Amino acid sequence: MTERWRVPPGRKVSLDDFDPASTSGSPGDRAATESDLPVLQSRLQELQDRLWAEGRRALLVVLQGLDAAGKDGTIKHVFSGVNPQGARVASFKEPTHEELSYDFLWRVHRQVPRAGEIGIFNRSHYEDVLVARVDKLVDARVWSARFEDINAFERLLAHGGTTVVKFFLHISYEEQGRRLQERLERPDKRWKLNRTDFTERAHWDRYRTAYADALTKTSTETAPWYVIPSDHKWFRNWAVSKTLVAALDAMDPRYPEPPPLEGVTFPDRGAPHNG
Numbered sequence: 001m002t003e004r005w006r007v008p009p010g011r012k013v014s015l016d017d018f019d020p021a022s023t024s025g026s027p028g029d030r031a032a033t034e035s036d037l038p039v040l041q042s043r044l045q046e047l048q049d050r051l052w053a054e055g056r057r058a059l060l061v062v063l064q065g066l067d068a069a070g071k072d073g074t075i076k077h078v079f080s081g082v083n084p085q086g087a088r089v090a091s092f093k094e095p096t097h098e099e100l101s102y103d104f105l106w107r108v109h110r111q112v113p114r115a116g117e118i119g120i121f122n123r124s125h126y127e128d129v130l131v132a133r134v135d136k137l138v139d140a141r142v143w144s145a146r147f148e149d150i151n152a153f154e155r156l157l158a159h160g161g162t163t164v165v166k167f168f169l170h171i172s173y174e175e176q177g178r179r180l181q182e183r184l185e186r187p188d189k190r191w192k193l194n195r196t197d198f199t200e201r202a203h204w205d206r207y208r209t210a211y212a213d214a215l216t217k218t219s220t221e222t223a224p225w226y227v228i229p230s231d232h233k234w235f236r237n238w239a240v241s242k243t244l245v246a247a248l249d250a251m252d253p254r255y256p257e258p259p260p261l262e263g264v265t266f267p268d269r270g271a272p273h274n275g
Contacts, residue, residue, distance in 0.1 A: 001025055002243045005226040007219035013212045013227075020172045021231040026238060033238045037077075040241040045081050047248035048118055052086035054253045057161040058113040061244065062121045064130075065169030066207055067197045068179035070230050071122050074169065077237045078244070079120065088113060091122040104128040104146065105153055112157060125150060129214050134206045147217040154223035164223035165247050167240055168215060169230040173204055 004025055007013060026033045051059065063071045075089060090111035099107040105125055113119030129150070133143045154164050171179075180197055183189040200207070219225040226243055230236040 002226065002239075002246045005228055005239060005243065007215050007225040007227060009220050009224075011216065011219070013215040013219075015170065015208050015212050015227075018170055018227045018229065020170045020175065020229050022229040023232060023235045024229075026235055030232070030234050034234050037234075037238050037241060040238070040245055041078070041081050043245050044078075044241060044248070045083070047245065047251075047253060048082045048086055050253040050255055051118070051248065051251070052083060052116045053255050055116040055256070057163070057251060057253065058115055059118045059244075059248065059251070060113055060121065060157060060162050060164045061118065062124045062126070062164065062166040063169065064124060064126050064167065064211075065230065066171060066176060066204075066211075067200055068176045068183070069169035069171045070233060070236055071169060072192070073233060074167075074237060074240055075120055075122060077233075078241050079118075082118065086116055087118045087120065089120045089122060092124055092127055105149065109153070112162065115161065125153070126214055126218075130207065130210050133210050134200075134203050147214070150218050151220060151223075154218075154220065158222040163247060163251055165243065166219075166223060166225045167243070168211060168225055168227050169236060170227050171230045175231045176201065 023033070027036045051057065063074060065071055079087060088111075092108070095107065108121075108125040111119065111121070129143050129146050132138050133140075157164055180193075180201070183193045183197075215225050215227070228236055228239045228243075
């Protein structure tokens with residue numbers, strides 16, 4: 001099921017090949033799909049509990065997408081029931097002065113999940129081959145070399161026991177415009193607005209080119225990309241949940257065996273004392 005959204009290693013990606021409004025593969029209409037989501041969330045909770053108890057491996061979830069693609073909403077709905085002790089969200093905004101004084105992966109490596117955790121990146125190290133490229137913050141020679149660095153970094157994580165799953169939340173130009181307009185009109189969403197949401201929208205085609213390049217060059221066996229149709233939020237949440245459950249099922253985390261208890265006896269406290 002989840003293979004339909006996976007970008008095979010070595011495939012040259014054109015975003016025109018992916019319909020952002022697709023609901024193909026869903027259990028049915030919106031009602032049927034939304035009714036299946038609690039089942040997936042329950043399974044995700046169970047697998048996360050086992051991963052946390054096992055304490056040997058980790059899962060890193062990377063969320064990327066154009067403005068208003070639904071990164072915040074995905075985190076809110078997909079991970080609503082997981083144990084907060086075993087999950088951590090990191091957001092990557094404009095680098096600080098300190099972060100800029102190091103290599104571009106320095107701030108990212110500090111946020112990777114510890115053993116037992118699910119780490120969620122709301123934006124990620126891919127900003128350095130997307131925003132940095134589109135806004136011409138660095139030369140082409142610099143950002144183009146980063147693809148190899150990113151692949152090596154993700155292989156390092158995989159070798160250390162971290163499964164990496166990357167999602168590109170794919171929305172249409174029209175749907176992005178509708179969501180930005182909604183943010184202008186609704187007080188509960190207006191706080192999300194940023195001036196750059198509108199200035200970056202003017203670079204829509206350049207971002208699509210940059211994303212297609214990143215998906216082509218960094219979807220690997222150890223860290224695959226999944227292109228999730230995201231015009232319909234209900235389908236996006238279901239598809240991401242389905243993919244994460246499949247990834248954790250493949251990891252098959254196990255509850256650890258109890259420690260040796262030979263010779264251990266529990267003290268008898270005697271009869272209850274009344275008064």
